[in-house]
Amino acid sequence: MQKWIFATALTAVISVQAEPRLRYQHIAPRQxxxxxxxxxxxxxxxxxxxxxxxxxxxxxxxxxxxxxxxxxxxxxxxxxxxxxxxxxxxxxxxxxxxxxxxxxxxxxxxxxxxxxxxxxxxxxxxxPTGQLQSFLEYENGERKRSAYYAKGRLRLVENEVTGEFGRYAYYPNGKPMLIVVERNGKMHGKMFNTRGQVVYDSRRDKMPINANSPRARAIQRVMSAFQDLKQEMQAANLLEDNNK
Structure with a gap:
């Protein structure tokens, strides 16, 4: 096991490191x-x-x-x-x-x-059961939002507006998993455990992080949960729509 977790390991999950603004968490209906x-x-x-x-x-x-x-x-x-x-x-x-x-x-x-x-x-x-799987929202032919649901509950949403990109993932219990926002070229991100507690904040936590530390193990659990979510979407043939 490597002694350090580098930023590249995190960006493999987050894609970009973006400044989180919690006001954007509800850009998609939760139910x-x-x-x-x-x-x-x-x-x-x-x-x-x-x-x-x-x-x-x-x-x-x-x-x-x-x-x-x-x-x-x-x-x-x-x-x-x-x-x-x-x-x-x-x-x-x-x-x-x-x-x-x-x-x-x-x-x-x-x-x-x-x-x-x-x-x-x-x-x-x-x-066929009536449960919502996903949605894309368009305006004048341009995509603005996309989201994936499981059992009627929001799991992943992406927001695309002028000069800004946001990605918000949620655990099955509805708690936030990760938040990523890129605005005007400035990027930060946050990760959360299943209780909703912040385990990584790019504005606060400096790289590299000791791989043997409790924080590193908590980050790895979030990364694993996000990979599980991506596999779930892949099985539902929705990953391409929600990760363009």
């Missing part, structure tokens, strides 16, 4: 039902021309199919916005429950493209 209600309200406001119709079937890989296969998805058109953009929603064939919340697509030609970039609003993904 899935809050997101669903907010999304529904936004789409009700956006649709000025209701137009409910069936669009088509897709298999589990997102390829368009002529008939239902029982394990894929189907798409419905809900209406249009004031500027003529189309609002659609995808559903699981097996349970007939929603796979996504309603979302706006840029062009009519995108109707039959399953992996289409949302123009505005949330692009959420739900399990």
């Amino acid at each position: 899935a039902d809050v997101l669903a209600k907010h999304s529904a309200t936004e789409m009700e406001r956006a649709i000025v021309q209701p137009e409910l119709r069936f669009v088509g079937y897709f298999d589990e890989n997102g390829q368009a199919t002529a008939q239902a296969d029982g394990i894929g998805y189907f798409r419905m058109q809900l209406g249009k916005t004031a500027d003529g953009r189309i609002v659609i929603q995808d559903f699981h064939q097996s349970s007939r429950t929603k796979y996504t919340d309603p979302f706006i697509v840029p062009k009519k030609t995108h109707l039959n493209q399953f992996q289409v970039t949302t123009w505005a609003g949330f692009h959420s993904k739900y399990l």
Whole structure:
């Protein structure tokens, strides 16, 4: 075992070391039902021309199919916005429950493209049981936020605004795991144990850290927990969406 833990070991988990601002911890709804209600309200406001119709079937890989296969998805058109953009929603064939919340697509030609970039609003993904898995939020075709949920509880959220990037990971008990914020080129980060206590603060803790110290062991536990979270997302095929 190496005598010291260097900054590179931490950045392998954090990606960047950023100045944490706790006011950004709640940039994503902590519970899935809050997101669903907010999304529904936004789409009700956006649709000025209701137009409910069936669009088509897709298999589990997102390829368009002529008939239902029982394990894929189907798409419905809900209406249009004031500027003529189309609002659609995808559903699981097996349970007939929603796979996504309603979302706006840029062009009519995108109707039959399953992996289409949302123009505005949330692009959420739900399990057949109705539990929320993830969401991406777009504004004018640009991604602003993304989040991953497990059992309806927030586990990872990333925030992207002009001049700023934020990443916030949470333990299954809802306590913060790590916070990373980069603002105008200045970066810091924090790590927490499962009780919510700070075990690493880049503004306070200097590198290198003795690998045999209690602090180093606490940091390693956080790093392991974050790797477990990434593997969980990988298994759910959500890691790419949330780590671009």
